[in-house]
Amino acid sequence: MKKQSLIFDAHLDLSMNAMEWNRDLRWTVEEIRKSEHAMTDKPDRGRGTVSFPEMRKGNVGLCVATQIARYVKPKSTLPGWNSPEQAWSQTQGQLAWYKAMEESGEMVQIKDLAGLEAHLNLWEAPDDRTPIGYILSLEGADSICTIDHLERAYAQGLRAIGPAHYGPGTYAQGTDATGGLGEKGRALIKEIDRLGMILDATHLCDDSFWEAMDNFSGHVWASHNNCRSLVPHNRQFSDEQLKELISRGAVIGAALDAWMMVTDWKRGVSTPVEMNVSLETMVDHIDHICQLAGSAQHVAIGTDLDGAFGTEQGPKDLDTIADLQKVPSILQSRGYTETDINGILSQNWIDFLRKAWA
16 A cells, blocks of 8 residues: 655644634544534534544644634624734633643644654654644734734744734734735734744735735745635735745645635535535646746645535535545646655645745
8 A cells, every 4th residue: 555645734723623613633523523413603513624533544744733813803793802812812722722732642843943854754654643743823913912922922832923814903904805014014024034933925915915025034935825816806816926925935835615716606505516626626726826836846735624614615525634635646647746746745845844944
């Protein structure tokens, strides 16, 4: 039996699922689904795709795992917390869960090059108890109460940060919003640079994206972003934005949320089968970035699986995260070499981190 390729998924909201969805990710996906069979509080109940056993089954040995807690101002229609301090405290609870998973042997936090290399050695011959490595990232910076809090978060292991999420934010404007960084945002960008953290361009609106590029000289990636030329929505990046990222040595992670993969998806109405959304569709986005770059070195995987959606809004041929192992054969069928395929599955993220942390 051929050894499975190592997969590095650059965007998983693991702590959000554990803390807000109340999912014990040590259970199998089947067990989690059964526990939610009568629950209706969230659209994806009983349809989750991610758990530690399934990650190990699919050889997903490395991930970028998030903290996420939005501060919402009065009159906002977005879900979130009513003060930055509440949002910060929520991220601290999420961090406590990651630490608890480390103590139980399920996960290991990777903060530097030595930790990365040690973990890669560990996953040369993994078993069903090998810990999953995670790089800690913050999705949306509104929980950073003051600029000083960012250095505190760095000391806790935070290594990547996306300044915005959905809507208007404290430090940047995100999906479906407009406008630049402003004074606070420029100060945050400067501090990200000083600390040597990775700037995650994902979710930045066009105005904030270009201002961030003008003010940041460090390492940048897009953990989970698809192509606007294939799905015309501001959540995706234009070819011009993708080329800017490529010119900076960035890697862009292809996401698996169906509305980001195909046009005219209607939440709660469309189905993956009806819209013919599959892992092939994700590879369409991967291929588009490869054509822009002239190589396969700037694209990888950032699934966003269980990012408030499940099988009802994912590829029709993905039941759990373990099904990412179907991707190599799809890439091979399109003429990608073994080196290209290994790059897309994990090596491109690994090479990026080796440069960023050198």
